[in-house]
Amino acid sequence: MTSTDSPRPVILVAIDWYLPAYRAGGPIRSIANLVGALGLEVDFRIVCGNRDLGDTEDLPVSIGTWVTGDHATIQYLPQSDWTAPSWRRILKEVQPDRLYLNSLYSGPFSRLPWKVARSMGIPTTLAPRGMLGPGALAIKPWRKKAWLMVQRLTGHYDAIHWHASTAQESQEIKRWFPKASINIALNLPVPFDPIPLPQKKGNNGHETIHLLSVGRVHPIKNYALGVSLANALGRAGHKVHYRIVGPVEDPEEANKLRASTDGIVLELMGATPPSTIRRYLGEAHLILVPSLNENYGHAVAEAIACGRPVVVSNQTVWSTLTTGTSVSCQPLVLTAWVEATNQLLSMTPEEVVEQSKTTYDQCLLDPEHIQAQRTLFYP
Numbered sequence: 001m002t003s004t005d006s007p008r009p010v011i012l013v014a015i016d017w018y019l020p021a022y023r024a025g026g027p028i029r030s031i032a033n034l035v036g037a038l039g040l041e042v043d044f045r046i047v048c049g050n051r052d053l054g055d056t057e058d059l060p061v062s063i064g065t066w067v068t069g070d071h072a073t074i075q076y077l078p079q080s081d082w083t084a085p086s087w088r089r090i091l092k093e094v095q096p097d098r099l100y101l102n103s104l105y106s107g108p109f110s111r112l113p114w115k116v117a118r119s120m121g122i123p124t125t126l127a128p129r130g131m132l133g134p135g136a137l138a139i140k141p142w143r144k145k146a147w148l149m150v151q152r153l154t155g156h157y158d159a160i161h162w163h164a165s166t167a168q169e170s171q172e173i174k175r176w177f178p179k180a181s182i183n184i185a186l187n188l189p190v191p192f193d194p195i196p197l198p199q200k201k202g203n204n205g206h207e208t209i210h211l212l213s214v215g216r217v218h219p220i221k222n223y224a225l226g227v228s229l230a231n232a233l234g235r236a237g238h239k240v241h242y243r244i245v246g247p248v249e250d251p252e253e254a255n256k257l258r259a260s261t262d263g264i265v266l267e268l269m270g271a272t273p274p275s276t277i278r279r280y281l282g283e284a285h286l287i288l289v290p291s292l293n294e295n296y297g298h299a300v301a302e303a304i305a306c307g308r309p310v311v312v313s314n315q316t317v318w319s320t321l322t323t324g325t326s327v328s329c330q331p332l333v334l335t336a337w338v339e340a341t342n343q344l345l346s347m348t349p350e351e352v353v354e355q356s357k358t359t360y361d362q363c364l365l366d367p368e369h370i371q372a373q374r375t376l377f378y379p
Contacts (some may be wrong), residue, residue, distance in 0.1 A: 039071020082108035135293020194307025212284035
């Protein structure tokens with residue numbers, strides 16, 4: 001079956017948060033980019049919560065009814081409707097060709113709709129969104145691993161189809177669910193739209209350097225390495241401004257980061273709308289992604305699309321990148337990050353844009369990636 005010889009498939013997407021929510025970061029952007037790319041050939045119906053991550057106020061949307069969004073129809077469920085009868089009602093109403101889940105552990109938007117869909121015989125695809133990676137499993141490991149073992153032994157997920165964003169994630173799924181049926185489909189990027197690099201102001205080669213990381217403040221993001229890098233650049237005579245944009249999920253981690261600065265400016269900006277993130281990208285010279293584990297790393301893709309060089313952890317999908325690109329993938333060792341940073345910062349603005357475009361075309365703008373996404377919905 002192809003997208004041109006049949007009616008549009010109806011795909012019901014279950015996700016805890018969706019636009020205009022933004023605090024949950026990557027999963028929201030993954031679905032928004034997917035809908036933007038395939039929304040004309042797939043009938044997406046999205047069911048999500050009615051509040052942003054960590055908020056107590058409702059989003060400025062109509063609650064409990066279908067509303068029209070960009071290339072999708074959306075229903076924002078109040079917490080009172082996070083129930084099995086509500087999911088049964090929605091599934092009967094929509095009659096989807098497939099249910100598409102975007103979390104492994106979420107009760108109301110993954111485990112509950114899967115339980116109902118399985119009882120109704122509705123085909124279901126689950127995207128774990130990095131939740132089976134070693135870095136994610138290192139957080140509350142005994143609880144997660146015990147739960148996963150129970151799911152495997154009971155065969156609870158034997159009938160589900162899995163969406164892995166990378167080959168690495170496919171291996172992570174197989175590790176826990178050896179019988180899993182898996183499609184590998186990389187997340188889709190935003191368009192290439194470079195922003196001119198800001199000037200490095202300073203004398204005698206000692207410039208002011210603006211560093212940026214985008215993502216929640218949590219130990220798994222390993223921003224301590226970013227602060228150590230900024231401190232090293234400061235000791236070399238540079239003025240350094242390190243900005244971290246994302247919700248502070250772990251206040252203790254935030255306090256540790258603030259306490260570890262040595263003569264640099266560190267800003268923890270909190271959760272920020274996408275339009276503001278683009279402005280911050282435009283003000284940065286270099287993007288840092290020192291994560292202990294990343295399923296995809298939207299911050300890397302968005303930096304490339306904006307024409308910004310990136311130093312990224314080798315514990316991510318970007319570890320396969322070769323030299324000659326605007327992304328330097330490094331082990332989590334400070335000396336390696338200092339060397340990579342100095343090399344990328346020595347590039348001219350023209351070289352940065354040229355290499356960013358090459359990286360974008362080779363790694364992100366691949367027709368096979370879009371076709372792989374289609375296979376999730378055209379089995």
